[in-house]
Amino acid sequence: MSGRLGSGKRGYQSKDRLASGKDALGARSDHHGSRSRLGLARQSGRLKNPYPVPWADFTSATFAVDANYLYVRVTVDGVFPSTEEALPRYGQDQITKYNMNICLDTDNNKDTGCLSDGGSEVSLGADMMMTPNCGWMDVYDFWYGATGIEQPEMARYAHIFNRNLMVAAWGGAGHNYRIIVYPVGQLGIHPGQTIAVIGWDECASVQYANCHATFDVLGTGGMNNRVVILLP
Numbered sequence: 001m002s003g004r005l006g007s008g009k010r011g012y013q014s015k016d017r018l019a020s021g022k023d024a025l026g027a028r029s030d031h032h033g034s035r036s037r038l039g040l041a042r043q044s045g046r047l048k049n050p051y052p053v054p055w056a057d058f059t060s061a062t063f064a065v066d067a068n069y070l071y072v073r074v075t076v077d078g079v080f081p082s083t084e085e086a087l088p089r090y091g092q093d094q095i096t097k098y099n100m101n102i103c104l105d106t107d108n109n110k111d112t113g114c115l116s117d118g119g120s121e122v123s124l125g126a127d128m129m130m131t132p133n134c135g136w137m138d139v140y141d142f143w144y145g146a147t148g149i150e151q152p153e154m155a156r157y158a159h160i161f162n163r164n165l166m167v168a169a170w171g172g173a174g175h176n177y178r179i180i181v182y183p184v185g186q187l188g189i190h191p192g193q194t195i196a197v198i199g200w201d202e203c204a205s206v207q208y209a210n211c212h213a214t215f216d217v218l219g220t221g222g223m224n225n226r227v228v229i230l231l232p
């Protein structure tokens with residue numbers, strides 16, 4: 001089973017993501033050893049969507065890195081459904097799946113890496129969907145090593161992993177947040193580095209099977225928003 005879902009997964013890609021990192025908030029230390037933390041602005045709203053799915057509306061994201069791990073914490077404006085039966089209905093339509101994408105432009109250069117992902121070298125995915133054996137559940141993926149090949153989508157990164165490379169995860173179904181821990185060694189990320197984060201999430205529904213039932217970005221900008229942060 002692939003954690004990547006059909007053509008809609010990257011349905012909002014653009015080759016001309018604008019550098020709009022000025023909306024990034026300043027860094028703050030969390031005073032826990034060498035680990036540091038950065039907050040992105042709480043967002044005032046969402047982009048125009050067919051359906052107001054609250055748990056598809058990002059409210060904040062926090063990134064931390066130490067010598068071994070990258071920590072990503074994302075909160076949303078609602079509780080992720082725990083069962084397929086809890087998926088919201090809108091008229092005759094119903095939400096069917098959810099994709100969360102966090103792309104890291106680790107050299108803060110949108111001309112290197114995967115251009116379809118805003119120049120990212122690393123792509124992290126945290127999705128929710130029906131699975132053949134386990135029902136509705138969280139599904140994670142972890143891609144790195146941009147190849148420079150934009151199409152097909154599965155050729156964009158040299159290393160494509162699912163849950164097996166993720167160190168730990170909390171939240172997801174039944175919660176309004178996700179905390180995901182990844183090994184940092186392969187990613188070329190270290191404290192003191194300036195990176196850009198390009199994050200978005202989207203839902204599919206029966207009617208909008210291509211994942212365009214909802215769309216939101218991390219940060220306060222538009223569809224191509226990128227947020228530049230310093231990892232102290």
Ligand SMILES: [Ca+2]
Nearest residue numbers: 043045057058
């Ligand atoms: Ca939002």
Ligand SMILES: [Ca+2]
Nearest residue numbers: 109112113119
């Ligand atoms: Ca880059």
